[in-house]
Amino acid sequence: MQNECIFCKIVSGEVRSEKVYEDDDVVAFLDVNPSAPGHTVVVPKQHFSSILDMDDDLLCKVFKAVKKVTGMIKESLNPDGFTIGINQGEAAGGRIPHLNVHIIPRFRGDGGIVIQMVVRNVPEEDLSTIAEKIRSSGGEISTYLEERVEEKPKKLEEVLPVEKEGPTGEMKFHLEPEEERKKEGIDEKKLEEYEKEELEEKEKKYKGKKKIKDKEEEELEEMERILRQMQIPR
Ligand SMILES: [Zn+2]
Incomplete structure (x- = not known):
C-alpha cells in the first residue's frame, strides 16, 4: 500500500x-x-x-x-x-x-466519442516502419506471424473499406464478402475499379502532411462546434 x-x-x-x-x-x-x-x-x-x-x-x-x-x-x-x-x-x-x-x-x-479520439497525433513514419520497430522488440511474434501467413494477406482497406469518418470520429466499416456481392449481382471488376479510383482520389486529396493537418483541424473545429451546440462540457 x-x-x-x-x-x-x-x-x-x-x-x-x-x-x-x-x-x-x-x-x-x-x-x-x-x-x-x-x-x-x-x-x-x-x-x-x-x-x-x-x-x-x-x-x-x-x-x-x-x-x-x-x-x-x-x-x-x-x-x-x-x-x-x-x-x-x-x-x-x-x-x-x-x-x-x-x-x-x-x-x-x-454524445460521447470513440476511444481513438482521445488523441490525434498522426505519425510521421509510415505504418510498416512503426510496426517493424515494435516487432523487433519481440522476436517470437514475428516468427509466429511468418509461420502463419501462407499467402499474401489483403490490405485492410480491401476488406473493410472505410465508409465514413465523421467529425466525432465515428468510423463505420462495411463488410461485403465476395459471396454476398455475387448474390446481389454486383460486378466484382467494376467494384474493384471503383475502389481503386476512390483510393487514388483520396491519396491525391490528402497527399502531403499539410493537407492532412488541414483536414484534421477542420474536423476538430467541426467537433468543437458540435460539442458547443450540445453544450457538453469538455
Ligand atoms: Zn494505490
Missing part, C-alpha cells in the same frame, strides 16, 4: 466508496466523478502503476473482474455499449498512479 494513494485507501476501506464487486485480489467501485450512469473503476488491491509491472495471473484476474462487472452493469442498467479503457501514466491523463480500468456504459445518443 502506498500512503498517499486514494485507491489504496479505498481498497483498505479507509476512504468510503460505492463498491459493486470485490474478491481476494480486485475491487470495483463507482467512479466518484462519473462520465455516465454506472461508470465503474476496477483496480487490483495491490498498488501497481502499470500493467507492465503486474504479474500475468493478477492481470488476468483484473480483466476477469472487468468482464464480470461489465456483465453486472449490462444486466442492471441495460446500456447499449461500453467504453472500456486504462489511462496509463501521467501523459495519458492517469491522475492516480494506481492501475485502474474504467468501465463506462454507453447509451445511444449520449
